[in-house]
Amino acid sequence: MTHGDSAGPVYSLKFVTLLVVLGPELLFLGAGVQLQENGYNGLLVAINPQVSEDQNLIPNIKEMITEASYYLFNATKRRVFFRNIKILIPATWKANNYSKVKQESYEKANVIVTDWYGAHGDDPYTLQYRGCGKEGKYIHFTPDFLLNDDLTAVYGSRGRVFVHEWAHLRWGVFDEYNNEKPFYINGQNQIKVTRCSSDITGIFLCERGPCPQENCIISKIFKEGCMFIYNSTQNATASIMFMQSLSSVVEFCNASTHTQEAPNLQNQMCSLRSTWDVITDSDDFNNSFPMKGTELPPPPTFSLIQAGDKVVCLVLDVSSKMAKADRLLQLQQAAEFYLMQIVEIHTFVGIASFNSKGTIRAQLHQINNDDDRKLLVSYLPATVSAEAETSICSGLKKGFEMVEKLNGKAFGSVMILVTSGDDEHVTNCFLTVLSSGSTIHTIALGSSAVKNLEELSHLTGGLKFFVPDKSNSNSMLDAFSRISSGTGDMFQQHIQLESIGEYVKPHHQLKTTVTVDHSVGNDTTFLVTWQTSGPPEIVLFDPNGRKYYTDDFTTNLAFRTARLWIPGTAKPGLWTYTLNNTHHSPQALKVTVTSGASRSAVPPATVEAFVERDSTHFPHPVTIYAIVRKGFYPILNATVTATIESETADPVTLKLFDDGAGADVIKNDGIYSRYFFSFAVNGRYSLKVHVNHSPSISALAHSIPGSHAMYVPGYITNGNIQMNAPRKSVGRREEEQKWGFSRISSGGSFFVLGIPADPHPDVFPPCKIIDLEAVKAEEEVTLSWTAPGEDFDQGQANSYEIRVSKSLQNIQDDFNNAILVNTSKLNPQQAGTKEIFTFSSELFTNGLEHQPDGETQKSHRIYVAIQAVDRNSLKSAVSNVAQASLLIPPNSAPVFARDDLILKGVLTAMGFIGIICLIIVVTHCVLNRKKRADKKENETKLL
Template sequence: MDGGAVLFLLLSSLSGGACKIELDGNGFTNILVAINPAVPENPQLIQNIKDMITNSSAYLFTATRKMFYFKDVKLLVPPNWAPHPNYTRGKTESYENANVVIKDMSHGDDPYTLQYDECGKPGKYIHLTPSFLLNDSLLNAYGPRGRVFVHEWAHLRWGVYDEYNEDTPFYISSSQQVEATRCSKHLTGSLGVPSSSDSSLQRCSKDQITGLPSANCQFFPDKTQNTPVSIMYLQSLPAITEFCDDKSHNREAPNMQNRMCNYRSVWSVIGSAPDFDRTTPMTVDPPPPQFTLLQKGRRVVCLVLDVSGSMGGFDRLTRLRQAATLFLREIIEDQSMVGIVTFTSSGTIVKSLTLVHDETSREELVKALPTTAGGGTAICRGLDSGFQVLREDDRSTFGDEIVLLSDGESPVDCLVQVGNSGAIVHGIALGPSADKRVEIMVNMTGGKYILATDKVDSNGLVDAFAALTTSDGNLTLQSIQLESTGMNTGGNSWFNGTVSVDKTVGNDTSFLIIWGTSVPDIIVTSPTGFIYTNTDFSQNKDLKTATLKIPGTAEVGDWTYSLHNTQSSQQALAVTVTSHAASASVDPVTVKAHMNQEVSNGSRPMLVFAEVRQGDLPVILTDVVATIESNDGSKEELQLLDNGAGADVFRHDGIYTKYFTNVRKSGTFNLKVRVQGREDTARLSVRRHGRALYIPGYMEDVVNIAASQHWGPGFNSRSAVCVEFVCSPHIHMGFLQFPPTAQRHTGQLQLNPQRPPGSEEDLQARFPPCTITDLSARIEAQEVLLTWTAPGEDYDQGRAKSYEIRMSPDFELLRKNFSDAQLVNVSLSLPKEAGSMEEYSFSPESILLQNGTILYFAARSEDHENLTSEVSNIAQSALIVPGPDPPTGPEPGPPSSVNITVLVLSVTGVVAAACIVASTVMCVKKRKRTTSA
């Protein structure tokens, strides 16, 4: 194993995620807004949240043409805020399941929505900062908070994308005009470069290669507009009250809405959502939203453990004790309360609620774990006893947690009782016969459902308990799992590995060794060479575990472990390493996983997502591998990518993605995510997508730029724009000063294909290549150069058979009738492996490349089953030879236009260039290949 850090994740429960928003008539209900515990207590913050949502409800009602408003909102305040008579006891709500989170960010105060799925699929959550909600000076940059919230709500609820593009803020339209990337084209404004000395604008220069405005040029919209669109472009303008629809939509704009939604308008996507199925416009104004303030107390957990006769087989009871011991010693947080219940045909309270505050209290709980098994299985009787324990502290079960572990089936006739309890139920299903109906109650209560196999070397049961960390948003209190692995080790053989400890973790670091039959020889070596052996470990031969607690803060760097199986026969060995944050003020690096489907019938692939972050900052340029393991032990590995192509939406946003296409096998599967990075590659990025656009200023007769902008030396408007107290970097990447480590969650996925494996129908059910989404085109010297990321045989895996590329000077022809456009004779050999960069250059036949030439290109691919992909994004190449830069001063232009003067271009001034270009009519076909992405 090399020196790179290894991050592990076992997929979070598919039933988890954001609180489920409901639609009651025309009103959205069950919206959960949660404040992070790190946010200082401030009553004004609560009031401003209420005001924002109240104002946004009226704005949403207008924007959706009297269809929707906000009816009911829950606001979860942190448990460390002082109790208040207006606060109701929270139930199953939690910070990690909130639809809107309030938390400070490391850089800036941009409101944004975490969104990385297909067009029309909901986002994960909206992120707002306390400064955004409290600092009124930020309204100059973003506009009224209620308008911003509706912009983000459209991302969250309806899965639409932004209509601006900071990477490509300008483009050349089909009418040879330079346009700002926006919707609609009727939105007017002026171009300029902000002065470094005052609030004036200087005239933009032109890029001599593209003919577009230079990199420091910005678009300043007119404060007064004659168009009401669009909210997904610039909600801050007073006149903007609608989403772009089919009539106003700008399909030529190179923005994410066009790329992700196949050039559909925002209103078209919103209108196809299920919300519209049984909803009609209201004839009266909606009532104001109703708010409920919630607060949860300390964490209260009861372990409800199956000790029926079946738990005596497969060494399950021992494994239960191993995993529960880890939970009680390393996972459950200080100041929590824990009780223990066992059940067979009835429930038994074996340990009342105990305050966890030191090592002694933890060991008391460990000693109470069951040691014998026998009898039947009655899950509901165990839950009855569990609820009785949870009531011991305050006579209520609201907001408390049950950890239910069972390996067998049982009548589950207590779903109503569980739902009424207000408690969160986590379900751990051990073995293939565990009752799947437990998942129903888990889904009802917002808990985690986890499947663990009987294989010791998979470490599944330990992983399940390790995933049950607090959900209040305070990452610095959570246990971080740095390593979890196992191996069937041959006789007299070694099991070796490396685990990295980064600068953000190291407190309370623990090594747990588990064996199958006999104690192995153990050697653990610190980064500075200090060696720990068996005598340094606390051994429990009955439990088959050995534990090493590292005193103080563990050394930063690579720790190695070597386990020697001294017996002559094979045995299973497993290693688990846990730690905690090194500082309460620095978030650790974490990884979360998500899949886009809970259950697949095999008709389409599933999407695997892994989100790697340090606090709110994405961690990029790391290797992320997902391993999908079936019940029979077979495995499949997927390399997840953050390249903005194939399954991945945004490049370098810390979301690593891949299609899982092998969905033809029935069963339940576990998924592990492994992230490995090095100090010289892993980086932090402050780039965020799905956010409300801030603006540097408006045009009101004269340019009006906020007086407190801090442009600073070397300012570049494409990399940072500062308005009032906002400084929002476009993208800034710095090397991590440590190899990343991460947190583990657990869960499972179900595959129920409708076609019998091996049947003729199954053999014919193949997947086409994925859609090319990053096709680009430009004219270089005498040729057109096309680049794109290669798709695969099945979506983004394998190697496709061929490409079909077509071009036209007519954008709409390619969009509506791809097959009618002119075919490009692609003289490529086989396409490259999926994920590689393709490059192809050629001279167009029958088209004279001259100044003012604009061509559009699109592509699709075909696999060896003759299945074709969808048509790609439409790429533009333009040959615009700019004239000399005009004199300094504001950019002229009539107020009725976009005020971006056509950069065209007198034929007289470019005769020589046109002649040179005309000489390239002879077709030159060749291919240039680049290295893989």
Template sequence: CCLSVPFIFLTVLLLVYLSGSTFGIKLTGNGYTDILIAINPEVPEDPVLITQIEEMFKEASRHLLNATKKHLYFKEVAILVPPNWNKGNYSKAKTEVYDKANIIIDEPNKLHGDQPYTLQYGECGSEGRYIHLTPDFMLNDDVSKYYGPRGKVFVHEWAHLRWGVFDEYNEEKPFYLSGSIIEATRCTINITGKYIHKRDQRDCTTDPVTGLYTEDCVFYPDKQQTTSASIMYNQGLSVKEFCTKETHNTEAPNIQNRLCGNRGVEEVITSLSVDAGVAVVPTPPSILPTFTVVQCRQRVVCLVLDVSGSMAGSRMLNLRQAATLFIQKIVEDQAYIGIVQFTATATIREPLTLIDGEASRDKLVGSLPLSAGGGTDICAGVKKDGAIGDAIILLTDGESSINCQKRVNESGATVHTITLGPKANIDVKELSDISGGKYHNAADGVDSNDLVDIFTSHTTSDGNLTKQTIQLESTGLNMIGWFNGSVSIDRTIGNKTSFLVIYERSPPDILVLSPFTRTYDTSHFKHDAPAKTLTLDIEGTAETGQWKYSLLNKESTAQSMSMTVTSRAVSDAIPPVMVKTHMSQQSSNGSKPMLVYAEVNQKGVPVILADVMATLKSDSGDQYQLQLLDNGAGADAFRNDGIYSSYFTELTTGKYSLKVKVHNNDGMARFSLRRHSGALYIPGYVVNGQVVMNPPKPPVSEDDLQADVGSFTRTVIGESFSVLLPPGVPPPNFPPNKITDLNAEIEEDKVLLTWTAPGEDMDQGTATAYEIRFSEDSDLLRSNFSTAHLVTYDLSPKKAGSPEKLSFTLFSIIKNGTTLFFAAKAEDKSFLKSETSNIIQVTKIVPKAPVPSPTDAPDTSGSGVNITAIVISVTTVTMVACLIASVTMCSIKSRRVNHA
């Protein structure tokens, strides 16, 4: 967001004081503060919407207090309205920006409709990214009533966002067997209701093969319950608490049990979440939150650039190249840009200047510093009048101490810090931490292209995706001869497409070939000899398809070159495919592995089956490449949700950069129907003994989504991160990852266990062995795994991420209704074992033979033969059984195994 304009000078240059704490939601006493809710620019201006937001938070604060046993409530909330709202008298936004919002109000997307949901990346106990609400949910009671009271719905979503817990219902597995009793997937087990056919309200019938109710059966809960839990199952009931360790239903086949090791929500909050161990203080007399409504208009950015002696030579050139791209291609029209340089003192090179055409951009580029010399004092600008925006991009390669955080507590600026080279003081990152800015570390050299990537990432962040510059390609090489590559322009982008070539010494020959064979050569590029750049701007909308490029180094010795391709949305009506990436932690001491995430979607609709590669590079020159997967195993929590993940385990001390490239050159990528964690759409209630049905939830089919995404290319960077291992301690050795997708099928008399192979170190490499056990008591598998019956040994694990299959032939007679439980661990070469997997329930069902009607001819082929079935669900039940199993390992060429 921005400071009000027009203005030229302000008396402050740099830095923010925000009470010295990390930016984001805070828990002050019992009350949550610094909560930011942002409204998307597509939402029409409506003062009633702001009123409804405030009423929802007031109601939610009361519900939260009850749900947390009088411990927690909402204290301070900021509402960020979009820049195109002009009817209200809104305060000026400071550090509030759309991309940092905890709650987003936006128009419904094709996947979720008006369903409230929370974007979660997976780890139990880890904070989510944001809560998504729609204007209709907030304003239309006929929409919100299908989810329950808004305040209680918000508490349900807050639990996802803040504490990293998951839903206790399961629309894919609505029922399970608890012994011989069919139960609805819910928490607590004491939730009462009726099982009714949704079409004609008859009593439900049982599928003779599965032993469960048929697909058209629905559990309708009593609206008034005698039990007090749980909000994470159905927020529309009279329940008011979360499931505790004592009341949690460990049997239910829901995501909470699968990902949180069968722990209850309250147990996760108090032991695993960001609020675990927080001291409880007396609740104040009032728990009603206070609100501020703020707005940003034009973006105002000040470039604060280090020109000390160590920046001389290639570093100064790299700075000019990256800053030129930022000014010419990234910053949107009507933004304000200022430039300040500093050594031991600070100098204003250009005051805040309105971007209103090419002339203003050229003037700013001409004001970029040309030479370097002197010492480094990052805080020098605080002592001098200067120009400042709502955002500062601070670049330095120096080791100056940082002692000016509290100089300008009224500035309200967001500081984005860039450290260049291995000697830059990482303490400068603190300025970003306390102001909500980004931190990046850049390596030297043209071929790294780091500075260009960083400046490209500082695009507008008001929620309007069609205004953002999207980086498609970023690659560099120290080379002799030809340098060839390709980039795909998909149908969601194509406006303001630009090819930027940066070279080290002499300009190369260039060829760019469009999909329809139009050729652009060096003569079509604009050459900036002092900056050593060549730029090709494609007029109009770029052709859709694969563009090929070739660079020829005409020198006889190697020189570094790079190619950067950027574009924007093809129109305001078509949101582009976007990619975001980040690490699970911004710093690590090696005590636990880090996770790499990349989110690929088109306005909330996941893009799956893409090729996603992450490059992590340390300031010592070490480079690691990881393939990120969306397979629901290893680091990845949910299959086909558009969030690609991997563990990073090779931790050594240093600063690291993160870069992700996403391709769909083979055309395999598709949009997915997989929804994120969200509030349950309530099918109906039982009121005074009668079922009151709601209309069916609006379905989403493949026809509603354009199945073929088409070929596309994206390149993004995440914030840099650091690793600091204890002195003298060797790099950590991690066990295999927990198996979370253990599953089973049945073919005749064989039970087939399937899962995804873990690695030697989490999901990297190949594990050494598996240990699979079973028990008649699921609690035994969770609490004392090694004492359960051993099923297999001497199995040879496959490479991490590979599908595994195990076949059991049952010889002994198992009584009808018998339930057994299976779980697994993996072991590495250092004898480190993974956590116990999710627990699989196996129940034997022998359905009754069908009774022939009087008109049916007798069936002499064996009508009395029993049919055996095994029903699988990730649950826990207590039953007694005997099993004698012979185990064979099968190679997995299909999901089914051919019986002998």
């Protein structure tokens, strides 16, 4: 889905030449959404298997994206539109002559259609986690949003909403509204509404009806229950990231319409830049030009695809190199576990092996029961060959042959390729691989595995893993545990609860506990592996104290595995196990525990680990992410630890944080992040993430994270207030958890290149501060931010450089020449600590600051930014820009400026009507009094 951010380690000249000669259709396979001649190709919309079949859903998706294409084309000044879209129909829906899936899957989708699993809400949203200008993960629509036409009154037309979310996903811009801070006081001490542009009009609405803005304020604090209702008819044309629902809104806020003072996420995340500025700085705009002429682009074309039978082929290296470092044994243990426990029922599975030639070991066989699983296990390789040469292409060819016998083509199949060999001819079959329609997951064993092996995964959208030659590493089992069917049905997937491996001395024990929480428990399996001839002594206690011994496990002495399957639903609580090494020499003992969802209506807690890039070049860090959630709700305050293993060095452990600082962009979104830069050697690294959740300190967030389309409470139409139905509750019911939970996820592998062979000086600066805030009180300005480290987000920086300016342009373009604040008494704290610093605002009253050409000093706001400095004088990037008002004197009230924003529409009309009525009444009374006086005077004269 990324464009320009992901790349494999090294492309050979031969491989690059191959890509050049490929046709566009093949080139886009596995490449995500690509922009070609102003049109987006490869957009994938996937419907979750849990969504009930509805014949209106697909036509509505088509209508939404078609409308969005024209709206986007005009909003981007004839720059981009949607050309080709694929809609992935779940296998749970009845077949209807849909095309077959190739390499598409739910997990790769740019847009997902699914419920929120128990939540009552239909907000469209985009999951963003990488910051300003960076691509998001996916757009999420609920089926109700796509089927219920009443919701267009509160969100706007579906096509317009799609463009709003697409801008989040593709270009990394953020919302220009703020439900938490709907009002603010600007630099002129005036009350303003958080919006873009400021030309959008409306009225203040109190609890009992329209009101002047001063009725919304108590002691300079905005009164709860007060809101601003917008006129349905506007002249303003911006902005799509604020209220795309308004018919007049047809463009994004630009430099002339952007409101820099508004306390919205766009200003916070993008340092006060307009959305249009960020969009035009994207790769899409830098690599394209507006379409010439006046004609509209063609409407999008849609392909409906559906997965058929699930087909998996294991393609296993049996060359002599597999005899080293227990590689074959680890492969046997992991493959057996995959076949017996992980691969889903009704899947067709085949096994091929290769050295210099490929061999079919087991033709495709459908798994319907445990006997089928055991039969396939019996075909796993028992020995290696004498040949050291490997031909990966020969092995893949045999895999394709097997699949094609079943379906005629390999479309939608999965190849799990495991190899330790070096094969310089692997690029010879790239064209065959691309045209096969198969997804290839690669597992590289040891340091001798072919260097561009991962390109097979990169080109087909597969996962990539690395297993170091360490007997106590569980990376092989973790890799097989991570490989799922890709359907998106979390209720059918196995979840890894535990993965541990240790060297245990003779007659010593490996003893620990694993938590089985309420959300899992079905199909729970404990797997124990060892190195020597006989199994260790195993004792397992369930939460009620029941004991399981070695004899209760199903043992495979050839593969040195012992497996215990718990029938029904495993008891929730702490399971304690002890492995006693009864052998006379040390050996690696390992434990893996998996389970499944306990109930179909309650989604289990999950973790998804990944890195931002497939490769990095020293000294650039790798950003590690772990999404921890229950359904779609973030799990907060969990302990998340990453373990990174290289080819030769010791493993490195690293805590990940969800604090909105350093590598973590947004606080409390359930996405835990950290920079990794402790590179020991060039080559491959594997990633595993372990999550521990303590019920005493952890919590489930009350809302779904991400950038949501605004829910409009109502409009002013023809002078009348028309309120929309109240928003559905998005609360969730959280069951009491006595034990918390634990989860494991492999994050795949990544490459590091360019590490110097000789000792090198410090090249790692502090990370950029991204959460700087400024507040003015009395005559002082108080700043707050999260401390960076000596090296990125680790350690303790040496000093801070704080600069301020009355000019945003100064602080953004010429930070070093802005006014320097005295920070001699400010000593940086440990990374992750909250910093608070106060300085006097008199700094701006004792002289004029140099202004850029064309700027004046009329602004009553100051702009602040920070750089952190380490011991070697390496500086971080300049922080986000914070701002504060200088104008408000102590105890003064905001100015109630009655501009075109305030009291328009209903309130103005009511005022005029009231005045007219008053004039009529007064005139009538005066005339009546005069008439009575004249009559009395006439009567007196008659007397």
